[in-house]
Every structure is written in C-alpha cells, then in structure tokens.
Amino acid sequence: MHMADALISPAVGGIFWSASMTAVARSSRKVQQDLDGSRIPLMGVLAAFVFAAQMINFSIPGTGSSGHLGGSLLLAILLGPDAALLAIASVLVVQALFFADGGLLALGCNIFNLGFLPAFVAYPLVYRPLAAGSDGRLRQTLAVLLGALAALQLGAFGVVLETVLSGRTDLPFRGFLLVMQPIHLAIGVVEGMVTLALLTFLRKARPELPQLAGPGGVTRRAAVALGLLALLLGGWVAWYASKHPDGLEWAIQRIAGQQALPPAVGGWHGRLAQVQAGTAVLPDYHFRGSREGSRAATSLAGVAGGLLTLLLVAGTGWILHLRKRRT
Amino acid sequence: MSHHIVEAIDLCHCYGDGTQALTNITFRIHHGESVALVGANGAGKSTLLQHLNGVLLPTSGTIRIGEVPLVKETLRDIRRTVGMVFQDPDDQLFSPTIGQDVAFGPLNMGLPPADVAARVHEALERMEALHLKDKPVYRLSAGEKRRAAIATVLSMTPDILVLDEPTSGLDPRARRQLLGLLKAFRHTKIIATHDLDLVLELCPRTLVLHEGRVKADGSTREIFADQALLTACHLEKPLTMQGCPKCGGIP
Amino acid sequence: MANLGDRFRDLGRMDTMGSRESGLHRLDPRAKVLATAAFALAVSSFGRYEVAGLLPFMAFPVSLAILGEVPGGYLLKRIGLALPFVLLLGVLNPVLDREVLLQVGPLPITGGWLSFLSMALKLVLTAASAVVLVAITSMDGVCQALERLGMPQVFVVQIGFLHRYTFVLVEEAARMLRARELRSNGHDLTHREFGPLAGHLLLRTWDRAQRIHQAMLARGFEGEVHLLRRPSFGLQDALFLGAWCVAFLVLRLVNLPLLMGTLVSGGAQ
Structure with a gap:
C-alpha cells in the first residue's frame, strides 16, 4: 500500500525522507564495497523482475479475488538487506515518477514502509534467526511465512502511523489500525506463500546458487540497533506531531500572520463578514475554532475566487497553447 | 611484435559440473586475419569465445593475446585489446541510453570526459548509429541494437574484435548493412556464427569445432567444399555454394 | 494489475516524450526536479480543509504540460490511474x-467533504x-x-538498470503468459502454478544478470560505476527554478482565489 503526497504533511514527509535517504546512502556504500560489483547488475534485473512478476496474477482459492507478488522479502532473501533496500527503493522511485503512485514527498515514507522495514527489521529479526542453521523444510517454510507476515504488518503499521500523524484524513488511529492490520495479515499470508513457492522452485532448479543462503549483510546487533532507532524515531515523530499537529503549516501560518497579510486584510475581512451575513441562508451554524471559523466565513469568496482561478489557469493555458501552435 | 595475435595452446576447459567443454584446442591467429568459428550447437564456440577475454579462465593450457599470456594479472590490458560483442545485445546494452553505453568502456579506462565524448562520437559514427545516441535501448530495432552493441566495444579502440553470432535475428537488409560495416574493419576478427554465407563473404579462414575439439582449420572455401567433414560436424554448405536447384550447377 | 503491460507501453511513450526537444526539455534536469519537489512541498503543506488556496497551483503542471507538449488526454489518464487508492x-x-464548516447558498458543506x-x-x-516532470525530462x-x-551513484545506476530491464522482463513475462493462456482453456492461474511460472522468469533473469555482468567486465568494469556528466546549471535553469519557487511561496502565503473572490463579491455588493 503506497502512501501518497496528498495523504501526508511536509513534516512527516521530511522526517521519513531523511530517514530513508540515510539508509539508502548507507546501503549504497555497503554495496559499492562489494569486491567485484557482481551484485550491481543482479539487483538491477531482480528489481525489474519484481515488476514483471507482478504481471502474473493468480486466483486466491475461495475468495474470488486475485493476488500478486510484493517482493520485498524475496529481494531481501536473494540479495541481502543492503542491495534489497536499493532495489526496492528504485522500484518505488520508478512507481512514483512514472505511475504517479505515491509522489516525491511520500517517497521517503514508502521506502521506509516497503523497503527499510522488511529488509532491516523483518528479514534480520524474523526470517534469518528462523531460517539460519537448518535446512529443515518446515523451518524454512515457517521462516518465509512469518517473515512475510512481519514485513507486511510492519508496513501497514507504518502507513497507519504516517497517515494519522499527518492528519489529512479523519481516520482515527485505533480504528484505522484495526482495519489495516487484519487486512495485511491476509495479504501477508498470500505474500508468504508466493515467496515460498518461488524460493522452493529456485532451490530445486539451482541448488548451487550461493546467494540463496543470503549474504550476512547485517549482524544481529546492527539489526537490533536499527530496529531501536526506528522505534525511537517513530516515538519522536509521534510526540512531535501531537505537540504541533503540523509543524510546517504552523510555521507558515505564523509567517503569514505577521508579514504577508497587510493591515488592509482587516478591511476585506470586515467586508467579507457583511457579505457572509447577507448571503447565508442558515446563519446559525457554528464554527469549529476561530481559525476554521474565519475560513468558513470566507466561503463565498473562496468559491467565487476558486472558479475565477480555474478560469485564469485555463485561459493562460489556452493562450500558451495557441502561441505554441503558431511557432 | 604485433599485439594483434591470438594464440591458444592445448586449451582445455572443464565446467564445474564435470562437463568437458573444450579439449586440446590449439590455433594461432595473425594480425588482421578474419577467422570464422563454426560448429553445431553445443560444439563449444561460446565457451571458447569466453576464454578470449578472460570471462572464463582455462582449466589447462594457455591463451596468449599478443605475446601476453591471459592470466588474472593481465586481464585488464587484455580486455582493452580484445573487444567482445555478445550474442544478445540486450545483455550488452545495459545503460539507459546508447550514448552512455558507448561511454561505459572509455569511462572505465579512466579517460577524461572530452576524450570519452570524442570516442563515443567516433564509434557511433563508424557504426552509422550517431542518431541513436540519446535513445533508450528498447526503442531500437534489432539491427540498430546490434550496431550499437558493436559501437560500445569500438569506443575502447580494441585491436581484436570477437563477435558472437553477429547476424542472428536480423532481417536481410540489416544483415547486409552490418556485413558492409564489418568488412571495412581492419581489426583482427574472430566471428562465431551459424551464418555460413557470412563466413564465405567475410572470413578467408575457418575453424570448425566439434564436440569441444578443432576438427578443421584452414581455407574457408576448401572446408566448405568438404562435404564429408561438414556432415560429420552437423553443418551444411552455405546457400551460395549449394547447387542451383534447376540445373544443378554451381553459380 | 492485468493492464500492467499497457502501463509499460505507456512508460515507453513517456520516455519518448522526454527525449523531445523544446525549451523546457533543454533545461537542466536538476532545475525541473527541484521545482517539482518544491511544488510537492508547498501543496502538501496546506491544511486539511484548504481547497481554494490550492487551485492556483494548477498553473505549474498545466503550463509545463502545454509548453512541453504533453497531451492532455494522456495526462488525465495517468492521473486517473493514481486516484483510487x-x-x-x-x-x-x-x-x-x-x-458544517461552509455554507454555499442553501448548501451546507461539512468538514469531511472539504x-x-x-x-x-x-x-x-x-x-x-x-x-x-518525467515527460519533459525523461527518466x-x-x-x-x-x-x-x-x-549515491550506485542507487542512481540501480534505477537506470531497473528502468532499462523492466522493458525486457515485462516483455518476457507477457510472452510466458500468452503461451500459458493459449493452452489454459480459460482456467485462472492458481498460486500453485505461480511458483514454476515466475520461477522460470526468475531463473532467466538471474542468468541475464550474469551475462550483463560479463559484458560489464569485458568493458573494463571493476566494481565502480562512472557516469558521464552533462552541461552545468546555467542562468536559464536558475531563473526557471527561482521563479517557480517564488511563485509557490507567494501562492502559499497569499490565498489568491480568496483575494480575487473578495474583490469580486465585494464589488457586487
């Protein structure tokens, strides 16, 4: 599930951007240190494979719906966490730019949810300890299934957290969480089964592939540290957001209040109130707070001005278009 | 001493799973020669080519490029000398645009940007592909891809060109164009191919591989005239040497 | 995502647009990327109930689309794909x-709708x-x-690889699916079939990665990627970026539609 620019506030977007880009930079350094660089083309085509494999839809028995591969855990298992993070992040960049899935600002959130959490939390803390040191089929199966479940649960939690912190929807934290986590439980089971099917096939067909064991990119200690960092970051974001529902917006409001709105504003505010009183059919509605109230009072002006703006944009566009054609 | 000599002495290669792919291959190719490498599928052509610039290293025996034996320490220089054009251009053209792909080799050689640009221009011009410079690869036709793939190698100014199936998948016109371009090269050329008409046209000398061994090494005309040899190696005479279906005469 | 194949054909179309020649196309890509980022930041910084103030921001994509000759129908189609989520x-x-936060004539408008x-x-x-952005800049x-x-360079190279090989692999996947469909007698693909089908694709992908690596080695690759740099940031680029950033800032601070609306409705009184 992709976060979109429209769902997040600049503060949340910015924080997750810096977190994700730090992780991407760190992983890039690690991958670059690879002796012969053989993983560079491999992670490139495997990321493309995830795209291609998403074309292969299969029916889920008894539900009438269909599913496809997500791929985060698969990439982590095949490439190790560092290369996997880069591969997933690149998929998300292409989706944001080409398919307008997500958007530039939300990219940080998406890399965090779908790349960092699976590769640096679910993979080292759930999959590796379970899969390590045993070739038992049951254990391997369990490792993949639980790994996929963990990856999707974490990702879903990330979506909920970021959405609620941004405050662009009215979804309450608890309610949203109670919907998202169970849905992603189901998606996680499907993802686990699909990943398992692919890995089983690959192990049978190419038992010699050494990468299948997963290069030990992160030690467990580093993984725990990273997990803690993620938690701390989440906690700090939560605290920050509860104090200032929207830091940047608040800052801009202050700048605007002090500088950009000249005294004349009072004049048209006053005139506006008259207009409002004159046109309101139901004058006894109540306002939410003074800020919201003043905004509500400007409703008519907003609608009229909005229409005007649209006309202006359309007109300018038309003129540009005509000029373009003539040249 | 010329750097353009390619020599194999008792070359053997055995894959990790125990398959003996090449056995006692010995040949010497001189400066400016154009040599075809023919043989049925699985005869060992690709394995042999992969030895020529060290993608694979010999299990036993030696390869010499110029007078330099191919070992790990000399790989870097040898890869500058031997330009390898892969069978599938989609494997060779991995950069977002053709121009960047042609620049890949020179950039790895550490050349300054101005020189890189000049080499890119020259290589593309030589392959009649200058107009493709800023195009993404997937927009190209098979013939354009092939020419671009050769340009990526030319930009490194190799002395020896190794081509794997250069005409596979090309339509007659693209094939004709490519043949014309290849003919103009003065490099030492080694061409692995099933296109025996191409061999007839481009390569005076032919090496026939069969089950990992050199079955024949000599004049192309003579080898293609030896029906018994061709049959034994699962090959067929090139169309231009087959008798006219109407009168049975050879053109 | 049955129409993924179509989506990728679109992707190719967009790249072709990106490699056209126009004043906009010739600008330094950095100017365009940064302007788009500033735009996203400005737009997302508006509060949850703001509608009117957002409208002037349409000028950015609309004018760039027209000057860059991005077909309108195509643009709408792409946006439509992103809407549902x-x-x-x-x-x-x-x-x-x-x-109820607003009253437009007889129509009460709730905060939720806003x-x-x-x-x-x-x-x-x-x-x-x-x-x-992509249509006027190319991937x-x-x-x-x-x-x-x-x-990081490795990451940028990774994006390039992904973009390049997506076309190859999507085409391969489409061929496999067509071959299956011809023999499937209309049966849906089950998850049991998925393993072998996608697995074969994965194997071929893996082999391809090895061949690409060989091709890279053959051309002197030693683990570090070098990129060719393009011309530097010029005055025009700075002007483009600067002008848009100022515009975004002003439009963020001054609610233009509200101002105009007030003047109009004020005049009407």
Whole structure:
C-alpha cells in the first residue's frame, strides 16, 4: 500500500525522507564495497523482475479475488538487506515518477514502509534467526511465512502511523489500525506463500546458487540497533506531531500572520463578514475554532475566487497553447 | 611484435559440473586475419569465445593475446585489446541510453570526459548509429541494437574484435548493412556464427569445432567444399555454394 | 494489475516524450526536479480543509504540460490511474466529520467533504506534476539530476538498470503468459502454478544478470560505476527554478482565489 503526497504533511514527509535517504546512502556504500560489483547488475534485473512478476496474477482459492507478488522479502532473501533496500527503493522511485503512485514527498515514507522495514527489521529479526542453521523444510517454510507476515504488518503499521500523524484524513488511529492490520495479515499470508513457492522452485532448479543462503549483510546487533532507532524515531515523530499537529503549516501560518497579510486584510475581512451575513441562508451554524471559523466565513469568496482561478489557469493555458501552435 | 595475435595452446576447459567443454584446442591467429568459428550447437564456440577475454579462465593450457599470456594479472590490458560483442545485445546494452553505453568502456579506462565524448562520437559514427545516441535501448530495432552493441566495444579502440553470432535475428537488409560495416574493419576478427554465407563473404579462414575439439582449420572455401567433414560436424554448405536447384550447377 | 503491460507501453511513450526537444526539455534536469519537489512541498503543506488556496497551483503542471507538449488526454489518464487508492482512504472523511464548516447558498458543506476535496485536489496536483516532470525530462534526465543532487551513484545506476530491464522482463513475462493462456482453456492461474511460472522468469533473469555482468567486465568494469556528466546549471535553469519557487511561496502565503473572490463579491455588493 503506497502512501501518497496528498495523504501526508511536509513534516512527516521530511522526517521519513531523511530517514530513508540515510539508509539508502548507507546501503549504497555497503554495496559499492562489494569486491567485484557482481551484485550491481543482479539487483538491477531482480528489481525489474519484481515488476514483471507482478504481471502474473493468480486466483486466491475461495475468495474470488486475485493476488500478486510484493517482493520485498524475496529481494531481501536473494540479495541481502543492503542491495534489497536499493532495489526496492528504485522500484518505488520508478512507481512514483512514472505511475504517479505515491509522489516525491511520500517517497521517503514508502521506502521506509516497503523497503527499510522488511529488509532491516523483518528479514534480520524474523526470517534469518528462523531460517539460519537448518535446512529443515518446515523451518524454512515457517521462516518465509512469518517473515512475510512481519514485513507486511510492519508496513501497514507504518502507513497507519504516517497517515494519522499527518492528519489529512479523519481516520482515527485505533480504528484505522484495526482495519489495516487484519487486512495485511491476509495479504501477508498470500505474500508468504508466493515467496515460498518461488524460493522452493529456485532451490530445486539451482541448488548451487550461493546467494540463496543470503549474504550476512547485517549482524544481529546492527539489526537490533536499527530496529531501536526506528522505534525511537517513530516515538519522536509521534510526540512531535501531537505537540504541533503540523509543524510546517504552523510555521507558515505564523509567517503569514505577521508579514504577508497587510493591515488592509482587516478591511476585506470586515467586508467579507457583511457579505457572509447577507448571503447565508442558515446563519446559525457554528464554527469549529476561530481559525476554521474565519475560513468558513470566507466561503463565498473562496468559491467565487476558486472558479475565477480555474478560469485564469485555463485561459493562460489556452493562450500558451495557441502561441505554441503558431511557432 | 604485433599485439594483434591470438594464440591458444592445448586449451582445455572443464565446467564445474564435470562437463568437458573444450579439449586440446590449439590455433594461432595473425594480425588482421578474419577467422570464422563454426560448429553445431553445443560444439563449444561460446565457451571458447569466453576464454578470449578472460570471462572464463582455462582449466589447462594457455591463451596468449599478443605475446601476453591471459592470466588474472593481465586481464585488464587484455580486455582493452580484445573487444567482445555478445550474442544478445540486450545483455550488452545495459545503460539507459546508447550514448552512455558507448561511454561505459572509455569511462572505465579512466579517460577524461572530452576524450570519452570524442570516442563515443567516433564509434557511433563508424557504426552509422550517431542518431541513436540519446535513445533508450528498447526503442531500437534489432539491427540498430546490434550496431550499437558493436559501437560500445569500438569506443575502447580494441585491436581484436570477437563477435558472437553477429547476424542472428536480423532481417536481410540489416544483415547486409552490418556485413558492409564489418568488412571495412581492419581489426583482427574472430566471428562465431551459424551464418555460413557470412563466413564465405567475410572470413578467408575457418575453424570448425566439434564436440569441444578443432576438427578443421584452414581455407574457408576448401572446408566448405568438404562435404564429408561438414556432415560429420552437423553443418551444411552455405546457400551460395549449394547447387542451383534447376540445373544443378554451381553459380 | 492485468493492464500492467499497457502501463509499460505507456512508460515507453513517456520516455519518448522526454527525449523531445523544446525549451523546457533543454533545461537542466536538476532545475525541473527541484521545482517539482518544491511544488510537492508547498501543496502538501496546506491544511486539511484548504481547497481554494490550492487551485492556483494548477498553473505549474498545466503550463509545463502545454509548453512541453504533453497531451492532455494522456495526462488525465495517468492521473486517473493514481486516484483510487487515496480516494479509498479519504472517502470516510465525509462520514466521520459531519460538522458544517461552509455554507454555499442553501448548501451546507461539512468538514469531511472539504478535507476529502482538498485531498483529491492535492493528489491530482502532485500526480500531474510527477507525470509532467518525467515527460519533459525523461527518466535518464531525472536519474542524472538525482545523481548530481547527491544521491549515491550506485542507487542512481540501480534505477537506470531497473528502468532499462523492466522493458525486457515485462516483455518476457507477457510472452510466458500468452503461451500459458493459449493452452489454459480459460482456467485462472492458481498460486500453485505461480511458483514454476515466475520461477522460470526468475531463473532467466538471474542468468541475464550474469551475462550483463560479463559484458560489464569485458568493458573494463571493476566494481565502480562512472557516469558521464552533462552541461552545468546555467542562468536559464536558475531563473526557471527561482521563479517557480517564488511563485509557490507567494501562492502559499497569499490565498489568491480568496483575494480575487473578495474583490469580486465585494464589488457586487
């Protein structure tokens, strides 16, 4: 599930951007240190494979719906966490730019949810300890299934957290969480089964592939540290957001209040109130707070001005278009 | 001493799973020669080519490029000398645009940007592909891809060109164009191919591989005239040497 | 995602647009990427109930689309593809927030509808700007910009690889699916079939990676990727970026539609 620019506030977007880009930079350094660089083309085509494999839809028995591969855990298992993070992040960049899935600002959130959490939390803390040191089929199966479940649960939690912190929807934290986590439980089971099917096939067909064991990119200690960092970051974001529902917006409001709105504003505010009183059919509605109230009072002006703006944009566009054609 | 000599002495290669792919291959190719490498599928052509610039290293025996034996320490220089054009251009053209792909080799050689640009221009011009410079690869036709793939190698100014199936998948016109371009090269050329008409046209000398061994090494005309040899190696005479279906005469 | 094949054909179309020649196309990609980022930041910084203030921001994608000759129908189609997810999350707003905030004539408008509208508008704006960015810059241009803006080289190369081989692999996957479909007698693909089918694709992908690596080694690759740099940031680029940033700032601080509306409705009184 992709976060979109429209769902997040600049503060949340910015924080997750810096977190994700730090992780991407760190992983890039690690991958670059690879002796012969053989993983560079491999992670490139495997990321493309995830795209291609998403074309292969299969029916889920008894539900009438269909599913496809997500791929985060698969990439982590095949490439190790560092290369996997880069591969997933690149998929998300292409989706944001080409398919307008997500958007530039939300990219940080998406890399965090779908790349960092699976590769640096679910993979080292759930999959590796379970899969390590045993070739038992049951254990391997369990490792993949639980790994996929963990990856999707974490990702879903990330979506909920970021959405609620941004405050662009009215979804309450608890309610949203109670919907998202169970849905992603189901998606996680499907993802686990699909990943398992692919890995089983690959192990049978190419038992010699050494990468299948997963290069030990992160030690467990580093993984725990990273997990803690993620938690701390989440906690700090939560605290920050509860104090200032929207830091940047608040800052801009202050700048605007002090500088950009000249005294004349009072004049048209006053005139506006008259207009409002004159046109309101139901004058006894109540306002939410003074800020919201003043905004509500400007409703008519907003609608009229909005229409005007649209006309202006359309007109300018038309003129540009005509000029373009003539040249 | 010329750097353009390619020599194999008792070359053997055995894959990790125990398959003996090449056995006692010995040949010497001189400066400016154009040599075809023919043989049925699985005869060992690709394995042999992969030895020529060290993608694979010999299990036993030696390869010499110029007078330099191919070992790990000399790989870097040898890869500058031997330009390898892969069978599938989609494997060779991995950069977002053709121009960047042609620049890949020179950039790895550490050349300054101005020189890189000049080499890119020259290589593309030589392959009649200058107009493709800023195009993404997937927009190209098979013939354009092939020419671009050769340009990526030319930009490194190799002395020896190794081509794997250069005409596979090309339509007659693209094939004709490519043949014309290849003919103009003065490099030492080694061409692995099933296109025996191409061999007839481009390569005076032919090496026939069969089950990992050199079955024949000599004049192309003579080898293609030896029906018994061709049959034994699962090959067929090139169309231009087959008798006219109407009168049975050879053109 | 049955139409993924079509989506990728679209991708190719967009790249072709990106490699055209126009004043906009010739600008340094960095200027365009940064302007788009500033745009996303400005748009998303508006509060949840803001609708009118967002409207002037349409000028950015619209003018770039026209000057860069991005077909309007195509743009709308791409935005349409991005809409459903956000609308899914926003659609509960009108149910959850029923407080009346606005009164337009006889029509009471609740906060939920306002925030929903605001969200949809933001989505259209940011999606449009992303689509237009690629259409006037090309993926390669965007990658170059990212690299020069400090993204790690390996990551930029990775994006390039992904973009390049997506076309090859999607075509391969499409061929496999066609071959299956011809023999499937109309049966849906089960998850049991998925393993072998996608597995074969994965194996071929893996082999391809090895061949690519060989091709890279053959051309002197030693683990470090070098990129060719393009011309530097010029006055025009600075002007483009600067002008848009100032415009975004002004439009963010001054609610233009409200101002105009007030003048108009004030005049009417």
